[in-house]
Amino acid sequence: MRFNKLFPALVASLTPAPLMAQSLDETINTIFADYTGWYVSFIFAPLPGTTFSWIALWLVVGALIFTGYFGFIQLRGFTHSIQLVKGDYSDPHDAGEVSHFQALATALSGTVGLGNIAGVAVAVGIGGPGATFWMVIAGIFGMATKFTECTLGVKYRNEYPDGRVSGGPMYYITKGFAERGLPGGKILAIIFCIFTILGALGGGNMFQANQAHAQLSGVLGDYPGWITGIVIAIVTFMVIVGGIKSIASVTEKVVPFMGIFYVAVSLIILLMNFDMIGWAFGQIFMGAFTGLGVVGGFTGALIQGFRRAAFSNEAGIGSAAIAHSAVKTKEPITEGYVALLEPFIDTVVICTMTALVIVITGVLNVDPETGLYVWNAEAGRISTQGEVAGVELTSAAFASVFSWFPALLAIAVVLFAFSTMISWSYYGLKAWTYLFGEGAAKEIVFKVIFCIFIVIGSAANLGPVIDFSDAMLFSMAIVNIIALYLLMPIVKRELSSYIARLHSGEIKRFKG
Amino acid sequence: MTSETYVVAYECVEDDDSVLDYAIASAKKTGAGLHIVHILEWSPYTFLTPQEIEERHGRRKEELTRAKEALLDPAMARVKAAGVPVDGEIRYGSIAELVVAITKEVNGTMIYVGRSGMHSISARVFGSVPLGLAQIAHVPTVIVP
Numbered sequence: 001m002r003f004n005k006l007f008p009a010l011v012a013s014l015t016p017a018p019l020m021a022q023s024l025d026e027t028i029n030t031i032f033a034d035y036t037g038w039y040v041s042f043i044f045a046p047l048p049g050t051t052f053s054w055i056a057l058w059l060v061v062g063a064l065i066f067t068g069y070f071g072f073i074q075l076r077g078f079t080h081s082i083q084l085v086k087g088d089y090s091d092p093h094d095a096g097e098v099s100h101f102q103a104l105a106t107a108l109s110g111t112v113g114l115g116n117i118a119g120v121a122v123a124v125g126i127g128g129p130g131a132t133f134w135m136v137i138a139g140i141f142g143m144a145t146k147f148t149e150c151t152l153g154v155k156y157r158n159e160y161p162d163g164r165v166s167g168g169p170m171y172y173i174t175k176g177f178a179e180r181g182l183p184g185g186k187i188l189a190i191i192f193c194i195f196t197i198l199g200a201l202g203g204g205n206m207f208q209a210n211q212a213h214a215q216l217s218g219v220l221g222d223y224p225g226w227i228t229g230i231v232i233a234i235v236t237f238m239v240i241v242g243g244i245k246s247i248a249s250v251t252e253k254v255v256p257f258m259g260i261f262y263v264a265v266s267l268i269i270l271l272m273n274f275d276m277i278g279w280a281f282g283q284i285f286m287g288a289f290t291g292l293g294v295v296g297g298f299t300g301a302l303i304q305g306f307r308r309a310a311f312s313n314e315a316g317i318g319s320a321a322i323a324h325s326a327v328k329t330k331e332p333i334t335e336g337y338v339a340l341l342e343p344f345i346d347t348v349v350i351c352t353m354t355a356l357v358i359v360i361t362g363v364l365n366v367d368p369e370t371g372l373y374v375w376n377a378e379a380g381r382i383s384t385q386g387e388v389a390g391v392e393l394t395s396a397a398f399a400s401v402f403s404w405f406p407a408l409l410a411i412a413v414v415l416f417a418f419s420t421m422i423s424w425s426y427y428g429l430k431a432w433t434y435l436f437g438e439g440a441a442k443e444i445v446f447k448v449i450f451c452i453f454i455v456i457g458s459a460a461n462l463g464p465v466i467d468f469s470d471a472m473l474f475s476m477a478i479v480n481i482i483a484l485y486l487l488m489p490i491v492k493r494e495l496s497s498y499i500a501r502l503h504s505g506e507i508k509r510f511k512g
Numbered sequence: 513m514t515s516e517t518y519v520v521a522y523e524c525v526e527d528d529d530s531v532l533d534y535a536i537a538s539a540k541k542t543g544a545g546l547h548i549v550h551i552l553e554w555s556p557y558t559f560l561t562p563q564e565i566e567e568r569h570g571r572r573k574e575e576l577t578r579a580k581e582a583l584l585d586p587a588m589a590r591v592k593a594a595g596v597p598v599d600g601e602i603r604y605g606s607i608a609e610l611v612v613a614i615t616k617e618v619n620g621t622m623i624y625v626g627r628s629g630m631h632s633i634s635a636r637v638f639g640s641v642p643l644g645l646a647q648i649a650h651v652p653t654v655i656v657p
Contacts, residue, residue, distance in 0.1 A: 092610075
């Protein structure tokens with residue numbers, strides 16, 4: 001039942017004059033586009049002769065360098081990561097502190113979301129099934145980036161007299177640079193914080209609110225976005241300002257189960273089409289190197305796969321380092337080990353599930369004569385059943401097996417968006433307090449601004465504003481990865497010392 | 513030096529100290545010492561918000577201090593006053609499993625646990641601590657009504 005059919009008078013009374021809203025949107029858009037358009041174009045500028053943005057290449061090259069520098073830590077350290085998450089090396093006397101599992105789950109709830117559902121559909125829709133292969137490859141390399149940034153996050157975190165523990169790139173940039181005698185740490189940290197605050201308000205807030213409203217209006221029928229915005233803003237306000245932990249706790253508990261449920265439904269669909277799994281993997285591998293009729297062929301698949309992986313798991317952005325820094329451990333490197341599981345779960349597992357379901361359910365149109373995908377030149381993507389793209393393509397793929405899935409997916413997207421907002425409100429706040437200092441009054445200013453931006457994000461069609469904040473989010477990666485290059489010898493020293501003590505038995509295993 | 517150690521899984525619900533009284537009486541008869549254990553229910557696999565994660569270390573300290581001052585210290589004082597050797601600790605984890613693990617650590621020969629909470633709905637569905645202990649304990653376990 002549609003919302004506007006249920007409450008027509010309410011909706012009519014709540015709807016602002018369209019002309020006024022439009023003109024306000026347009027005014028803000030124009031101002032933003034005029035002043036910030038050049039920066040957005042710079043950040044997302046494609047490499048010459050391709051559609052591959054240099055910022056995605058920056059993230060992928062960083063991941064490759066960290067992978068090489070730490071000797072494929074994501075492969076040789078994978079088993080140890082699992083042991084750490086299981087608590088095999090956790091001293092039972094430290095129980096009650098934040099466990100590795102809890103830090104990982106919280107960090108994941110900030111990254112798992114639209115990227116895994118809509119982003120993958122965009123990648124497969126444009127780059128073909130082969131994009132999945134490159135997405136997985138990029139996800140695997142991204143594991144080394146997370147390893148590096150989260151180790152540093154714990155090593156240089158702050159422990160306050162009242163027992164609070166927090167950290168992040170701004171702290172490892174300041175302290176790590178000072179330790180190595182490198183200049184400019186303080187300035188770089190300030191730049192990082194500015195990017196983080198703007199990224200939190202944009203990609204971590206307005207974009208999420210905007211997409212949540214798009215999903216809700218898709219299910220309930222069209223209604224003004226500011227209604228969604230105000231509802232989400234009030235709930236968020238209650239959580240981050242009012243300290244109503246129950247809402248946050250419910251969300252943080254529901255979101256992981258949503259993720260597990262999403263993977264479970266995907267697996268059921270794959271099992272129901274068991275005979276086609278081999279074919280689907282064949283499509284993914286063949287498509288990775290030939291494109292299977294997709295315009296751009298091998299390069300098109302590679303570009304889309306790499307781009308979506310980089311944008312989905314946030315490896316190199318620096319946000320994970322903030323989330324992971326409060327774990328209880330005497331060994332910072334252990335949190336690096338745990339964090340490397342994040343891109344694995346986010347990209348290698350969940351994104352691959354989405355891609356496999358899209359391929360197996362046959363929502364991508366194939367030419368029966370050639371066996372190649374039919375290209376929709378007008379839309380610039382593979383022709384799909386119903387000609388849908390993005391989150392609607394994922395929804396259609398799941399709905400082809402389970403008709404009830406779209407409604408559930410809409411709820412999942414809204415919850416994922418909300419949990420991402422809660423996470424980013426925290427990341428933004430940490431950057432804010434780094435710049436302006438700790439204190440209830442200073443913190444509440446940021447929190448109120450954050451809630452106001454939720455309403456703006458869901459109410460307005462502010463393309464240039466959201467583009468600018470997205471650009472800020474990826475600007476965090478420019479600063480963060482420069483810092484990681486300069487500080488990675490410290491991580492290597494930690495790693496060598498840890499491995500030596502692990503092998504000598506100095507680091508004790510408590511169970512298993 | 514006492515020959516035996518009895519472990520008391522101590523909760524002190526609604527000022528009901530019957531389990532402690534019974535354990536003191538038993539220890540006096542046999543010359544055993546008591547090891548009082550108070551467990552704060554905790555799972556490392558729950559989900560927390562970023563803010564909760566930041567505050568967790570501080571909150572743990574507060575919880576431990578509160579439990580020590582409000583529960584463990586008064587209980588130990590009562591046992592001492594009765595002339596029974598006593599030791600105690602506060603830990604986090606799954607109550608029944610941890611009481612058994614601590615009993616092994618201190619070479620305990622008997623476990624005393626109160627019957628409190630056995631009639632709650634959650635206890636009926638998920639099983640209560642006394643019933644859990646009765647099933648997994650490796651030493652005789654006394655459930656004190």
